[in-house]
Each structure stands twice: as C-alpha cells, then as structure tokens.
Amino acid sequence: MVKLSVLDLAPIPQGSNAGEALRSAADLAATAERLGFTRYWMAEHHSMPGIASAATAVALAYVGSRTATIRIGSGGVMLPNHAPLVIAEQFGTLESLFPGRIDLGLGRAPGTDQAAAYAMRRSMTTDENQFPNDVVELMRYFTGENGRVRAIPGEGLDIPIYILGSSLFGAQLAAALGLPYAFASHFAPQMMMQAIDVYRQRFQPSKQLAEPYVMLGFNAFVADSAEEAELLSTSIQQAFVALRTGQPVQLPPPQAGFADGLPMQARAILDSVLSCSAIGTPEMARDAVDAFVQRTGADELIVTSQIFDPAKRLRSYELLAGAVLGRAD
Template sequence: MSRLRDLPLSVLDLAPVTTATDARTALGHTRELARHAEALGYTRFWLAEHHNMPGIASSSPTILIADVAAATSTIKVGSGGVMLPNHPALVVAEQFGTLTALHPGRIDLGIGRAPGTDPQTARALRRTAGPLSADDFPQQLQELRGYFEGTETLNAVPAHGNKPAVWLLGSSGYSAQVAGVLGLPFAFAHHFSSENTIPALQLYRQRFTPSEVLSEPYAMVCAAVIAADTDDHARWIAGPQALSFLKLRAGTPGPLTTPQEAADYPYSDLERLIVEDRLSSQVIGAPDTVAKSLEDLLTRTAADELMVTTMVADQKDRLRSYEILADLAALPTSAG
C-alpha cells in the first residue's frame, strides 16, 4: 500500500528570485509552475507570505493568488499563508471575499499567526511599535471569520456569502491546538520545523472538536522536496537553498544562488554542519529515494494531504521535480 498514491498532493511556492533572475522573472515562473501543477493533477497551489527577503518575491500572496487563479481553471489556489498579525482582519476579509466571488470554490485562506519577517519589517507592516502577543491571535481570527459569517457590525463586502476554505497554519503546537478547538483543517510547516511535526499533529488531533467545516481532523504536512533523475543531481541543485538558509540565519539574506555558486562558497566547518543538518530534514534524491522518504514521512505523520515546496535555482529543474512527484503519486493526469 502506497500512502503517497492515496493522498492529495499540493504545492507551496515562494516565487524564488535567483542571482540570474529578478522578481519579474520569478513571478512569471510562479505562473508557469501553477499551470504545470494543474496539468499534472495537483490538488492545490498555495503562495507564501515573506517580506524583506531578496530571494523571495511572494510578499503579496493575495495578488499572486488572483494572478494564478486567473491563469488556471481547476486547481485550488490559496495562501500559505496570510500572516494575520500583518494585516487588518477587515482587509483580509474583503480581499479573500473578492477572490472567492471571482473564483467560487477554488480559494483557500491559509492563516498564520507569526509575522513571517523580522521585527523592523513587522512594525512597518502594522505601522505600530507595539508587538502582537499570542493572545491577540484568537480575537483577530474571530473577527476575520465574523466578516465572512455576517456577525460583525461592519459589512465587509463581498466577504459575507463568499467565504473561502479557511485553514490554520503552524510550525509549533499553538496553532495546532487552535485549529483543533475550532474544528478547522491544519497545515504544518514540516519544511522548516521538522522537530515539531509529530507533537503538533498529536495536539491537533487530541484537541479536535467537530464543526460545521469538519467532522474529523484533517492535517496537511508541507515538506521540502527536491526530486531529480539522479541522487547526485538532486544534491547538486539542493545546494543553493541550503546556502540561502545559512545566509538567512546569519542575518544576510540574498537571492538564491546557482548550484555552482553554492558549491564554491567558502564554508567553515560549522557552516558545513549547519548545511548538512538543514539538508537532512529535507527529501532530496532520485525517484526511488524520494518515494521511500515520503512514504516514511506520511506513515509517521498519518497526514491526510501532502504539500511540497521546491526551492531550486533553475526553473527547468523545478518543473522536473514536480513531474517526478506527480508520477510517483500517480496523479490522474500523469497516470494517463
């Protein structure tokens, strides 16, 4: 029995900017990837929200969702996610109500609790020096849901009557518990918080309360995957994103390098250990290697859906990685 072949398979994209491209090219590549994913039979295509990061062009997921949804016809499109502390709930409701009205049944609103950026940028987004605490998130979420349900005093046109599918996102146990209590689907960021995956999913399932949305828990795990025709090539094209993580950790983020630039970087012994640790939590390799790793991940997590993010410098390598995954999962179109 193959869990990979039994579960929906989806995409998380960050619109990576490389040393050989620019933001405009990156956004065009995102549109191309979304069309490719739809043709391959993927279930949904989500866009992340990141700010003040030279290597990521997905700072405005709402605008990207509109572009991708207009460029495709069947795949579900959404946010992975909207970082709620960065935005007034009213604005998010208006935007996603508009998207849902334009593309009924195709829009996902994935909501995150963290700002997804550095403190200075977070202050600029909120235009206040006061940080939001974890205690503020439930109130923000309640207000947002109220606009869609018509329980708030203000009328967030066209949110009322045009409610997207709402997900909670998380990389720890907090959002897992909130999603469980509210009976919402939960997406966990295994790709950057792998050590918390199992505990968070356990909390989600333990706290789950049936709702009008779900009668049973529904958990999606997002994994970093780089598939190629050989193990060696997969490791080669994985170098740039590992170096990007290293630079981000050092406070000097930059564009995604080429594989050769990543190989030529003068790593210290400590930096090599950090890079290897980063790579060890990802799924990287030829089809058989990737299939084995993903089957293990899905068995350990008992996930109901798998989402994949692939950060490589060359668009052809990125498209090929998703082709390999679609074939391994025997998605409807690729199976034919």
Template sequence: MISPTAKKFHGIPLSVLDLAPITEGSEASDSFKNSAELAQHVEKWGFNRYWLAEHHNMPGIASSATSVLIGHIAGATETMRIGSGGIMLPNHAPLVIAEQFGTLESLYPGRIDLGLGRAPGTDQATAFALRRTLNTGPEEFPQQVEELQNYFSGHPAGHVRAYPGRGLNIPIWLLGSSDFSARLSALKGLPFSFASHFAPQYTLAALKLYRDNFQPSETLEKPHAMVGVNIIAADTEERAHWLATSQQQQFLSLRRNMPTKLLPPIDNIDEVWSPYERAAVEQTLDSGYTFVGTAEMIKEKLEELIDNTKADEVIINSQIFYQKDRLRSYEIVGELME
C-alpha cells in the same frame, strides 16, 4: 476541499507551496512568470492546491503581496485550488483580508483557500513598518481569526461588513510551526497545516495535539492535517543533490542574517559553510522532511512520511534555481500519483 482534477499518492492528495523565488540574475517579474508556468504544469499533473507564502524584506522571495499573486496564479489556471500558505494575519486588519479574499473567491468561485499564520514572516523592524505599531502581536491571533470568520459569516461585532466577503464559504486553514496553532485549530475545528519542512522536530507532537484535542465544527467533522516537505527530485541522484545546494545556501544566508536571492547550485558546499553552520542547516532541513533524489527514492520517502505522520495531505516546497529543473522535480512527483 479537493480539486476535481486532483490525483493522489497512496490515497493522499499532493499540493505545491511556492515561495516565488527570485533567483540570482533575475527580477520579481521573472519569478511571477515562472510561478504561473509552474502552476499550469502542476495542475495538469494532478496536484491539488497551489499555495503562496507571505514574506517581507526578503530579496529572494517575491510573494510579499500574497493576495495579488494568488489572483495572478488563479487567473493562469482553471481547476486547481489556489491559496495562501499563509497570510500572516497579525500584519493585517482582518477586514482587509476578508475583503481581499472575498474578492478572490468572487472572481474564482470554489477555488480559493485562506491559510493563516501568526508569525510576522519577517524581522521586527519590518513588522513595525508593516503595522506602524507592535502593540498587536501573535498573542492576539485567536481574536483576529474569530473576527475574520465573523466577517465571512456576516455576523461581525458592530456594524462593519466585508463587501465582498460576507456570506462566502472560503476554507480557512491555520498554519503553524509549534503547538499554538495546533491547539487553536483543534479548538475551532479547522484544518491544520504544519510547517514540518522547516520545523521538523515539532511535527509529530503538534499533529498529536491537534488530533487529540479536535472539536468537530460546521467546517469539519474530523481532523484534517497537512504536512510540508521539501522535495528536490531529478533523473539522477547526483543532479538532485547538486540542485539541493541552492536551498542549503538559502538557509545558510538566513542563518547568517544575510538573506540573498536564490543562488545557483555549487559543486562543493563544504567550501561555503563551517561545520557548525552545516549542522544547523541540516537540523532545519531534516532528512525526514527534506527529500533529495530520484523518483524511486522520493516514492520511498513519501510512503515513510505518510506512514509516520498519518497526514491527510502533503504540500511540497521545491527551492530549485533553474526553472526547467523545478518543473522536472514536480513532474517526477506527479508521475508517482495514481
């Protein structure tokens, strides 16, 4: 499950989580060009995976048609693993996902990851618009995962087969921000990725549940856990903190239920939020899983993260307004790898 060109940080591969941000003053087409450029650069710098996340009804996120965008990024790169972080399975018929990822794996053999989440990735009204019903919910996620696995194995219940998809070995990951997917990943012997970059308070408990209850499978002999972090790196601490105000504004807009495009950095964010809002955003962007600063500061924080979580991989989200600064942030992290 490791890219042949991947480098490591203290023996741990590092990967990229891209929310395909649409910045103020730009459109989705600009986001897709920026994502392809970023993917090409991080591949060269030795990152292991490049994952895209499914969100809907979000003006600042362009990755709603996640499978299509994965194909775009895979076509722009050569060796790096490309996948979903993740596909929100309750929004889709498992057969459709089996066919889509069977197509991707057929086009880019040995490079496709399928990360699955059970949340809708949106609000209830949008979830209904996607599904046309809310009778299928997160509680049916285990059955949907099983159905999807059966399409790939070629042994579904009934006579329906996934073409393409049948017989293909596409790594399935379960993603979570609570204990549910930790338990299910352990039960099914699958790799697990925890969204510690926005649910930091549950990280260590979820990882412990996963490892303590892991049952070996044909997929994995032992647990394999990846944790998410936010990293905004720059050549000076001052610029890094200035760039970080874009992500802070993004979480503030979500807190206010008024999502926007990714906004440019501002000089004094305390003029924008109230003390209560600041505390809420800072709780989500916990300093243990959100690193802002120079190379040396990021290196120290990553070492501490790996020591605390015993993670097998780390996936990095960097919500940065200016493309040149986003590239530089990942380059700084890339320079830390062996």
C-alpha cells in the same frame, strides 16, 4: 494515496527579478494543475530579496487567471500584519473571481524581521496572543456576524480557513476551532510530531471540518539522478544559511559540495531543516514520501522545491507527481 499540493514562495534566482519569478510561479501552478496536485499556495514574506510573494493576494489573482481548476490560496497570510477586514475583502474578491477555488491559510509570525514588521504595523506592542481573536473576527466577516461592519466581497462566501504553525500554539488553536492544520515541517520540523498529536487529541468538530486534517510541509528535489537532485538542493541550503546569518539573498545557483565546507553546527542545522525532504530519483522520492506519510499519518503534503532553474523546478514536480500520483505531464 496521500494528496500532494504545492507551496511556492515565488523564488527570485540570482540574476532574475520579481516579474520573472511571478511568471514562473504561474507556470508552476498551471503545471501542478495538469499533474493532479490538489492545491497551489503562496507564502507571505517581506523584505526578502529572494521572494516575490509579499503581496500574496495580488499574486494569487495572477495565478488564478492562468489556471482553471486547481485550488489556490495562502500558505499563509500572516494575519498580525493586517486588519482581519482587509483580508476578508481580499480573499472574498479572489473567491468572487475564482469561485470554489480559494483557500485561506493563516499564520501568526510576521514573515520578516522586526524592522520590516514595524514598518508594516507601525507598532510592535500588539499582543501576539491576539491572533486567535483576529482569526475568529475574520471568520465572522465571511458569515456576516460582525454587526454593522461587513466584508464586501467576502460575506456569505465559503472560503476554507487553515491554521499554519511550527509550534504547539497553532495546533491548539486549529483543534479548538475545528480547522485544518498545516505544520511548517519543511523548515521547522522540531516539534512536528508533538504538534500533530496535540492537534488530533484536542480536535473539536466544526461546521467546516468533522475530523482532524493534517497538512505537512515537505521539500522535494527530484531529478533523473541522485547526484543531480543533491546538487539542486544546494541552492536552498545556501539561501537558508544566508538567512540564518541575517543576510538574506536571492536564490543562489547550485554549488556542488556546499555543505562540506560548513562548520559542523551549520551542517547540523541544515540536516534538521531538510529532514522532511525527498532528495533523489523518482523512486527515492516515492520511498521518502511513503515513509514520511507512514510516520506522520499526514492527510496531505504541501511540497516546496526551491530550485534555481525554473525549468528544473517544473521537472522536479513532474517527476514527483509521476512517482507518487502516477501522473506525468
């Protein structure tokens, strides 16, 4: 049976605010814990009016205080935005507070536009190919191998590191370092199969991992009827179109037939973005998951459900867990 986990951006629905979104995120993590999901991750994004997880480590501390056993972590921290030492200290602090429960997923994208990236970094001259060196530096803070500079908390702690990506770059790096690889197929599926093949073919065993481990992003909109599930999925459709046109918004309420009024090119983009998805009843979701796992050989699916109504979002995860894991709240 494939493992299921949760990827959460702490979406801010229209008419709501960041505080309510973060409380809803903690409710989701607690529900995922009861339902048998393996882990709960939050993603770092900036300057996005519909996403409340910008201060990822801070948000995870709150989630950790509301849960007891589920693994929690980043999916991911965008490492070029930060000094590796700072991330080592932040996640070392989380691991010290919630021992044996912290994951650290790392990506190299800014998680925002160029203006916000500049506001964080104060310079855009940094070579993005520095990312592998930053990952290694970060890992050495946990092992205490960076000389006089020490991460306290952090040093000596066992914090699993995952490499995130949507291209071959991350696949190659994860393989070279012998780390688990998480591919962003929930929004950028175009290179998924090629990246998986590169990762598995080039994987080198490490102290953390003996064999390749593939985690794939997956959208799920599950409801008691296929019609309701389709309607729930229109919120993320609207949000994605707004983002692609440079006008990010808070998560809109569902809009029946939204895609029908779009130009053909926009509909094709949405079809591609949602190609790694389960949209429908629990039975339809189970069939979609089974087919996706059979096609990819994924070890784990990390599921995102950008649903406007927090209660219906919880219900979607409950129905998915019942269908795939045989668990119900």
